[in-house]
Amino acid sequence: MTTRRAKLLEATCRVIARRGVRGLRVEDVAAEAGVSKTLIYYHFRDRGGLVTSALEYVNDRAESYAGIAEGDDTPVRDLLLALLAAEFQDDTTVRENSAVWGEVRAAATFEEGLRRTLASLTERWLVDVAELIADGQDDGSICASVDSRAAAVRLTSLVEGLSGRWLAGLLTTAEARAHVATALERELARNTQS
Known part of the structure; x- marks a missing residue:
């Protein structure tokens, strides 16, 4: 990704985080980035393309800070x-x-x-989590009877729900992480009759 495009997407993310998607105006992104509206339209075609690209951008950023070490001896769980x-x-x-x-x-x-991009990126996250669960079943750190796909749906949904409370200051970072740890323990201990 070009540096200019990345800077425009960073500015878009700041504006969305402050005003929301429904309040997003291309003029505001241009002002935030210190560029003309024309440049934004050149890179993203329209407001919808800008929002879609911003979502893909934050997804890529999340993958960089949430990455896991390959070849590590740490249990997959x-x-x-x-x-x-x-x-x-x-x-x-x-x-x-x-x-x-x-x-x-x-x-x-x-x-x-927005639904198509959102569905695609959500599916990517679900597949990643389900594959990790399956890997944990292979290494013995996760119960073999866990339905990896269903567990992935529940766990990622929990994270999304906790996120809103965390952002609103209703949960601390430590509390949100503790809820994730507790849910993970309960979810991965399920047997097929739960």
């Missing part, structure tokens, strides 16, 4: 906890990402054009 808990950090970028995700999820209720 612990890596999964680290991945989910990474969504709660006292870090400006993490908070901004969480705010953008929440705003886009809410806006997708009203803006059908």
